[in-house]
């Protein structure tokens with residue numbers, strides 16, 4: 591049973607704008623090997639929207655997910671915390687970030703961060719329960 595609070599669905603977040611930003615990023619994807627473009631977009635706690643696309647490599651395992659580009663861009667543009675996140679594939683379908691990317695996003699979460707997923711809006715804690723984080727290093 592989903593543990594998401596239904597109130598999350600009605601939170602005033604710019605999901606359509608995020609999807610548009612993710613779609614624009616997806617169109618920049620470099621995916622000659624998988625031919626599976628991905629675009630990711632995040633609302634930052636200062637109101638900006640940051641995005642990223644996946645970038646593959648002839649050494650397949652070196653592929654950078656769209657979320658890698660997104661968090662890199664976040665750091666490069668002054669940092670901040672992610673309030674809401676959305677990710678799309680080449681068909682415009684909402685995509686679940688892979689496990690590694692959930693960890694990448696967790697590092698930069700704002701309190702109460704939410705993600706658009708195939709099964710609705712979920713909190714970071716729902717998609718990565720009992721996460722390892724910076725606090726575990728102390």
Ligand SMILES: O=c1ccn([C@H]2C[C@H](O)[C@@H](CO)O2)c(=O)[nH]1
Pocket residue numbers: 621624626627628643644645646653654655656657686687688691
């Ligand atoms: O969360 C994810 C999952 C996959 N991909 C990319 C990596 C690869 O280029 C393609 C197929 O796995 O999708 C992402 O960008 N983000």
Ligand SMILES: [Zn+2]
Pocket residue numbers: 655656657687688689690691
């Ligand atoms: Zn990933």
